[in-house]
Amino acid sequence: MQRSRLRAAVPAPVVAEDLGAAEISEAFRSQVRRQLAAARPSWRSMAPGIAFGALSGLSAVLLIGLSAYLITRAAEQPPILYLGLLVVGVRAFALSRAVFRYLERLSSHDAAFRALGELRGSLFARLEPLAPARLGRHRRGDLLTRVVEDVDALVDWPVRVIQPLVSSGVVVLLTLAATAYFSPAAAVVLAALLAVVLLCGTAISASLTEKAERRTAGLRGRLADAVADLVADLDVLVAFDAAGSQLEKVRSADAQLRREALRASAGTGLVAAALAAGSGAAVVLVVTLALPQLSASTPLGPGFALPPGSIDGPVLAMLALVPLTVFELFAAIPLAWTARRRVLASAARIVEIAPVPTGPAGDELQGADSASPASARPVRAPGAVLEVNDFTVSWHGSCTPVSRPVSFRLEQGENLLLTGPSGAGKTAVAYGLVGFLSHSGTYRIHGKDAAGLSEQELRRMVCLIEQDAHLFDGTLRANLAFAHPHGPEGASDEEIIESLRAVGLWDWACSRAGLETRVGMFGELVSGGQAQRIAVARGLLSGAQVLILDEPTAHVDPAAAESLLLQLLSAAGDSRTVVLLSHLPVPEHLIQHRRRITPAPA
Numbered sequence: 001m002q003r004s005r006l007r008a009a010v011p012a013p014v015v016a017e018d019l020g021a022a023e024i025s026e027a028f029r030s031q032v033r034r035q036l037a038a039a040r041p042s043w044r045s046m047a048p049g050i051a052f053g054a055l056s057g058l059s060a061v062l063l064i065g066l067s068a069y070l071i072t073r074a075a076e077q078p079p080i081l082y083l084g085l086l087v088v089g090v091r092a093f094a095l096s097r098a099v100f101r102y103l104e105r106l107s108s109h110d111a112a113f114r115a116l117g118e119l120r121g122s123l124f125a126r127l128e129p130l131a132p133a134r135l136g137r138h139r140r141g142d143l144l145t146r147v148v149e150d151v152d153a154l155v156d157w158p159v160r161v162i163q164p165l166v167s168s169g170v171v172v173l174l175t176l177a178a179t180a181y182f183s184p185a186a187a188v189v190l191a192a193l194l195a196v197v198l199l200c201g202t203a204i205s206a207s208l209t210e211k212a213e214r215r216t217a218g219l220r221g222r223l224a225d226a227v228a229d230l231v232a233d234l235d236v237l238v239a240f241d242a243a244g245s246q247l248e249k250v251r252s253a254d255a256q257l258r259r260e261a262l263r264a265s266a267g268t269g270l271v272a273a274a275l276a277a278g279s280g281a282a283v284v285l286v287v288t289l290a291l292p293q294l295s296a297s298t299p300l301g302p303g304f305a306l307p308p309g310s311i312d313g314p315v316l317a318m319l320a321l322v323p324l325t326v327f328e329l330f331a332a333i334p335l336a337w338t339a340r341r342r343v344l345a346s347a348a349r350i351v352e353i354a355p356v357p358t359g360p361a362g363d364e365l366q367g368a369d370s371a372s373p374a375s376a377r378p379v380r381a382p383g384a385v386l387e388v389n390d391f392t393v394s395w396h397g398s399c400t401p402v403s404r405p406v407s408f409r410l411e412q413g414e415n416l417l418l419t420g421p422s423g424a425g426k427t428a429v430a431y432g433l434v435g436f437l438s439h440s441g442t443y444r445i446h447g448k449d450a451a452g453l454s455e456q457e458l459r460r461m462v463c464l465i466e467q468d469a470h471l472f473d474g475t476l477r478a479n480l481a482f483a484h485p486h487g488p489e490g491a492s493d494e495e496i497i498e499s500l501r502a503v504g505l506w507d508w509a510c511s512r513a514g515l516e517t518r519v520g521m522f523g524e525l526v527s528g529g530q531a532q533r534i535a536v537a538r539g540l541l542s543g544a545q546v547l548i549l550d551e552p553t554a555h556v557d558p559a560a561a562e563s564l565l566l567q568l569l570s571a572a573g574d575s576r577t578v579v580l581l582s583h584l585p586v587p588e589h590l591i592q593h594r595r596r597i598t599p600a601p602a
């Protein structure tokens with residue numbers, strides 16, 4: 001089975017149907033790891049966020065410690081100058097805590113959203129070669145949820161997982177070390193309580209939150225599917241009095257999603273309760289353990305020194321209150337662990353639709369993107385334009401060819417009719433010719449093996465105009481310009497008008513708003529024949545040398561079909577090669593070559 005370069009480079013989606021159970025887990029895990037690595041901004045851009053987060057945490061600990069120290073020390077009525085210094089410290093840490101927190105949010109979100117932009121770009125680049133044949137197995141709402149919400153969820157990877165784990169971890173360790181300086185026993189108890197709470201949090205999270213979070217990701221897709229079906233097919237559902245049952249599906253998916261969200265929230269609440277209980281217990285135990293070290297004498301005064309291993313009242317107050325802040329900071333760790341699960345589920349759902357390419361493939365993708373576009377006008381080249389021998393295709397996930405092998409050779413300006421009964425595999429062959437499906441047999445364009453071309457190179461030469469070509473809810477200009485090889489900005493009004501003239505639409509457009517004529521959602525403001533002409537005009541503007549027209553007369557009456565076909569074939573001119581797919585009879589005088597497509601034996 002031959003494949004184009006890009007198809008070979010981008011691995012097929014890893015799904016249960018393709019692999020054994022052991023392979024699924026290993027191949028899948030490595031794909032998810034790669035996806036997470038792609039979602040993480042560079043350590044360099046994350047460093048400011050991590051540093052500001054740690055400084056904000058340290059400010060919080062010093063603020064509470066110094067406040068407790070100040071209040072207790074003030075009760076001893078020391079010289080006001082001494083207290084003044086402490087007051088300045090309290091104010092400074094109160095301010096720095098807020099300022100560092102602000103800077104941390106700013107820099108971490110800036111880095112994460114920059115990475116998100118790149119992530120979206122690379123995901124669309126990965127999806128593009130898979131569309132439409134390999135995305136067909138996913139429902140539209142589910143696909144939309146994966147491409148939008150699951151990709152958004154990946155922002156949590158640097159912001160809610162990596163950064164809090166690192167910054168809070170550092171602050172908690174430093175605070176434990178400082179506590180150990182004054183009271184090693186209190187530090188040990190504090191560390192033990194933190195470990196207990198972490199274990200409880202992980203257990204609660206594993207039994208409640210993780211499962212709920214995993215199910216939530218799929219349920220969001222189900223709900224989006226149900227809503228998309230209801231909204232998109234509302235007219236048909238209302239006509240057949242079936243809107244109620246579809247609405248019921250939406251309600252049921254919503255109820256399930258809410259149940260799982262509640263379960264996840266219950267888990268988060270229980271973890272918060274464990275943290276609060278741990279924090280209270282820490283205060284009591286730290287005070288109990290540090291109390292025997294308390295020195296009775298007042299520590300202030302000339303030449304005064306505490307006996308070794310003992311602490312005074314203000315230090316005891318400090319040790320008593322610091323655990324409150326430590327637990328507050330520590331709360332970020334179980335939350336980060338829960339967020340990690342959510343992110344993993346989202347990354348897995350993204351990988352299911354679009355695997356992450358390995359090094360060389362990514363390079364090829366970029367290379368193909370950055371290649372200078374071909375001229376809008378096909379250049380005449382000697383020899384056969386299309387040479388196809390024993391050509392068959394298979395649907396993705398199947399090894400069985402759709403139809404019997406087909407062979408043909410076409411020169412520039414020639415046309416070919418691929419005919420055959422409905423369901424014979426004409427569209428499948430067209431998909432093979434534009435690289436949506438992989439093929440077997442030989443397929444050469446201008447003497448080059450199509451298997452050696454990238455998807456972009458192939459589609460720049462061969463343009464498929466589908467039976468129901470998609471029209472965007474925009475103007476004629478917008479619907480055509482994006483197909484130009486130099487992008488929408490590269491398409492001049494003259495070129496667009498020329499292509500509309502070629503398909504006989506310019507006079508009609510002039511009677512409306514010219515290039516600003518709106519076509520409506522899915523082309524609802526134009527007739528079937530006009531939609532087909534717009535699609536062909538788009539193909540002409542693309543500069544492709546080969547146009548494949550799939551059932552172009554499907555939406556017009558038999559009387560109009562011949563004149564439409566004549567116009568479309570003349571529009572292609574003698575500089576383009578046309579492959580026409582039709583199960584309807586086509587007048588002999590319009591066609592130079594014909595081949596019959598017959599289904600492969602079962």
Ligand SMILES: Nc1ncnc2c1ncn2[C@@H]1O[C@H](COP(=O)(O)OP(=O)(O)OP(=O)(O)O)[C@@H](O)[C@H]1O
Nearest residue numbers: 136395402420421422423424425426427428429583
């Ligand atoms: N995405 C798909 N996955 C698997 N099989 C498919 C898919 N789409 C179509 N088929 C099947 O492949 C066969 C060929 O379909 P294809 O659309 O190529 O036929 P066709 O000759 O173009 O028909 P028509 O003239 O009615 O458009 C049919 O049996 C069809 O059911």
